[in-house]
Amino acid sequence: MKKSVLAILFALFSISSFGQFSKYFTEETLRLDYTHVGDAKNEFYYLDELIAEPYWGGSKTQLIDNFKYGNYFFEVYDKASGILIYSRGYSSLFAEWQTTLEAKNLSKSFEETVIFPMPQNPVIVKLYSRSWKGKLEKQVEYNIDPKDYFIKRGLKMNYPVYQALIQGDPAEKVDIVILPDGYTKEEMDLFIADCDKFAKVLFEYHPYSEYKDRFNISGVLAPSEESGADIPKENIWRNTLLGSSFYTFDSERYCMTTENKSVRDVAANVPYDQIYILVNTEKYGGGAIFNYYNISVNSNKQAGKIFIHELGHGFAGLADEYYDNSTSYNDFYNLTIEPWEPNITTLVDFDSKWGHLIADSIPIPTPDSTVYNSTMGVFEGGGYSAKGIYRPRKDCLMNTFKEDTFCDACSEAIIKMINFYSK
Numbered sequence: 001m002k003k004s005v006l007a008i009l010f011a012l013f014s015i016s017s018f019g020q021f022s023k024y025f026t027e028e029t030l031r032l033d034y035t036h037v038g039d040a041k042n043e044f045y046y047l048d049e050l051i052a053e054p055y056w057g058g059s060k061t062q063l064i065d066n067f068k069y070g071n072y073f074f075e076v077y078d079k080a081s082g083i084l085i086y087s088r089g090y091s092s093l094f095a096e097w098q099t100t101l102e103a104k105n106l107s108k109s110f111e112e113t114v115i116f117p118m119p120q121n122p123v124i125v126k127l128y129s130r131s132w133k134g135k136l137e138k139q140v141e142y143n144i145d146p147k148d149y150f151i152k153r154g155l156k157m158n159y160p161v162y163q164a165l166i167q168g169d170p171a172e173k174v175d176i177v178i179l180p181d182g183y184t185k186e187e188m189d190l191f192i193a194d195c196d197k198f199a200k201v202l203f204e205y206h207p208y209s210e211y212k213d214r215f216n217i218s219g220v221l222a223p224s225e226e227s228g229a230d231i232p233k234e235n236i237w238r239n240t241l242l243g244s245s246f247y248t249f250d251s252e253r254y255c256m257t258t259e260n261k262s263v264r265d266v267a268a269n270v271p272y273d274q275i276y277i278l279v280n281t282e283k284y285g286g287g288a289i290f291n292y293y294n295i296s297v298n299s300n301k302q303a304g305k306i307f308i309h310e311l312g313h314g315f316a317g318l319a320d321e322y323y324d325n326s327t328s329y330n331d332f333y334n335l336t337i338e339p340w341e342p343n344i345t346t347l348v349d350f351d352s353k354w355g356h357l358i359a360d361s362i363p364i365p366t367p368d369s370t371v372y373n374s375t376m377g378v379f380e381g382g383g384y385s386a387k388g389i390y391r392p393r394k395d396c397l398m399n400t401f402k403e404d405t406f407c408d409a410c411s412e413a414i415i416k417m418i419n420f421y422s423k
Helices: 002-024 093-097 185-202 208-214 260-267 303-316 408-422
Strands: 025-038 043-053 072-078 084-090 108-119 123-130 136-144 161-165 174-181 215-220 274-279 286-289 293-297 379-382 385-391
Touching: 002 025, 002 084, 002 108, 025 136, 025 260, 043 108, 043 136, 072 108, 084 108, 093 108, 108 123, 108 260, 161 185, 174 185, 174 260, 174 408, 185 215, 185 274, 185 303, 208 215, 208 408, 260 274, 274 303, 286 303, 293 303, 303 408
Parallel strands: 174 215, 174 274, 274 293
Antiparallel strands: 025 043, 025 108, 072 084, 072 123, 123 136, 161 215, 286 293, 379 385
């Protein structure tokens, strides 16, 4: 009886949520492109353009984001009633760049985007930035009328789509769009094979393996003029569609792109929740930023694990759990507050993290001893810092690739995000 009542309540909630969607939105996407400008201590937002894209791939029930993950957050309000009708958290390359030494001496600009279902009526969009003290502070707001004839319409880059795994309505699935970079026209068959390969690899890892039916995976057949990616230190420059480059922030293995508008233009060919860029190279590298994009190489011997690791960042908001000197960041985390990522802690508010997954007999912090090698605990070192930040297990796919598993805290975060997009 109890299960029946819960099922009825869930059904009624779903009907109500779908009603909210149809009340405020259409089946299209409204894309707001802006330029994020600043240095280590300052930031400014400049509106670029509004674009109406043909597909909405997100949930129609989970319209309000209660995770509050990300360095940034945006809200969409119905202008007439003042009701909050949509929100999402996200991060960006600009936020990472602000922690580099270069940002102390130079101002730069980065392309950024937020997307939301196309509103039926005028809305107010508010953009927030997370301060060093962890507070989301409003930076700018825009009044948008969906009937504005200056909103651009149609696909800027129209390409065929390969359906690697389509299992249902995009509104009820996690929709991953895979974009090729550095694949020429003659290498599109290779890209299709890589889409199939990575769709297979994804479900070889827990917890994705238990939720395969919750995913749609598509690839956009968008060729580049040349194969490979930029490697600046070796004076290698490739003419590719999305501009992927190693040595991002002067870190050799950090392969990213600053050409956000091109990425979004290609992704718009399908409904999507997550963008994944595959780079056609054997060189080790990749990267990902929460609700921004994921990127990894296609043919390195570690390509499968890179793919899984980076999706942990972009999809579930997981932090890196390693703490070596391979990154270019300085003071990435404020050790006096709790970080927003679900798999690291400063112990400031550990009760909000993975304490419920630890046995009562495990000491906190947990000693770096072989006794606790496979145990959930609180181990010092993580988030690029050897001291003051703690991780859930001695090793995990968000730390090294020595093992083939996520720790329980990372798995729990991934499952919560799968449910958010697919229920």
